[in-house]
Amino acid sequence: MASLLRPLARTLAPRAVAGSSAGRRVAALPVPARRSLQTSAPLDPPGLGAEALAPPAAQAEHVLMQSLPKASAPVAAPGSLVHLKLSALHPMTKGWRKHFVPLSSHVFGIEPRRDVLHSAVVYYLDAQRSGTANTKTRGEVNFGGAKIRPQKGSGQARLGRRNNPLLRGGGVIHGPRPRDMSTKLPRRVRELALRSALSARWRAGDLVIVPNFTWDAPPRVTGELRRMLGSKGWDDALFLTAPRNPQSTGRVARPSASEPQYTPAQVRGHAKELANFVAAVNNIPRTELIELHELGAEQAAAKPKEVKKPGELHAYEVLRRRKLVCDLGAIEWLEEALGGAVWHPQAEADELAELNMDVESMLRELQAMQAAQSGEAEQVEQEEILDAADVLVEEAGVPRATRA
Template structure:
């Protein structure tokens, strides 16, 4: 009976889908659910001739959630805030990277995988063949009336070898790439939903390099005492495989020019020197992470990528604009932006074919505009209101 019910439900869903397509309904941006759900307030299509959704039907079309989320732009110090009107700026981020449903089991497996890779595996004991004793039999096998014994290295004797003791070995385990990426996206999304993920224009620090006390007071005032800072240069060059829509965006490394690397190293130098003596504060240069898998040397066993454990270890995460671009490129967020832009342009052309290319909607437009020297001076302009950054949802 259960199999027959499932078969009938699939048949009803298929018939309804074909009915919507026959009447010209757009079903590319909706998903179907079963059950006593409340119908949407607005119809999916403007065609009034569609009559498949009546009061007794249990099949409704729900709109797809927006692929973009927004977070308020914060500033590390007052010197990095642009002069003039202090408007609230919101930064668009990919929902695929920063607003996915946290997968607890994937994060647990990722943490175990990371800690296994950090184990040195140097525990060692001497077996009966390693102890410095002769291999001569202690007493004859028979005739003494006592228990039989072998040599002095017998594990039953005091000073003998250890039976089945630990030996140096590698504790590394394997975890698929997709699971590692899911765990990292889950960790970032968990911090974002908790309100503990912040985005800053840059990590410019104009104080002297060794002014650790001033940075400590600033972070304490912002309640960023247990914080992981992530940084990378701006505007990475997307590899060819990623531009073509590769299904493995993390399998290729982002490329930066020498000028970008030099400029980033200059403005990050003072902050790196000031924070290195602070407890519970760490700085990760994402563009300097070695590729994965990393050759596991004898004294350097650790995962060669940003891992979910590093995100979960700290209570707050602070990203600069370069780190935000790096994460979206590596975790497939840029591909989601591209697909969403193509769908919105196609939807715009279908509704208004006479619209010019200049009036077409581009969902990747940011609420902030940055000049060429934004890496050292912060953002040049911000949006006036948060409502200007709300992305319209396709019908």
């Protein structure tokens, strides 16, 4: 794990940290706004070109294997949005390439926290440990209770039973016993770690968004998909997917996790659309597909003692692959689950108010220019009338009147 996180220290921006203990309280961050794909299509924001919206240049190596470029992306200001150009997986979705997807800066635009990521990785790997190592004590060794030799007369040291830990085949002193190796980490820390991992992916240019994961039906499914992923550099990637238009639970009291809800019709339609891609990607090494809407159901169905893998999307899963490929439904799920959905109306209102202010200032400038032009025109017209009157007076032989 140390070798996994050591390059990440060079990747993430330096940050002074008071401590990395999982139990310490994480300072509350300002809650910026998010965007929503439920109410608007991913169109180009007005007045922004590709140079202003494009993330930093993509790097060839993984975030955990190489440092970020020197000109890394700045941290998004609270209440602002970050943008990413939409990519295409299937050739039939190439028409979406000209669109930019606005993302919540609360989820994708924060400064990554190395200390929180370290705590999250330790928490995840501890949960993977089975903790089944076991040894027998002297009371569990299958030997009789007879004494090995007489207490005196042999000339050797006195010995009792064969299960003595000092003898070969006897019990083990202070040996390992079955135990739960998992540790605890507060929910807010886990959410902050996930947002840090997603932000690190966006800053490094390793976040990819596609409209959906529609793929061709068999036969000749896996081979074509593998060649296509290799040509795009997505051969070591984590794919995230979820149905579109999640139904929020409406919990707006806190800017944190709100479990997205889906109707049975949405889940069935999404499973039918995803079936060909699942059949293909499961046969490709170094690729993993996570259906986000199924995580909560898996956690609820498992027994508490059997849950070794956290029933949620974890920061470790995002960091262990070179690329992160999400469809639009996954972006909606992430923003809904990580607290961005609550603040979208305010973000849109702020952006609209700022746009209105710009429009009003332009209108005032235009009115001032028109007023100035109309004043000059009136002055020119008055001078022309006076000149015409002087000509008439001269023709009539009347002395020229002095102009006021």
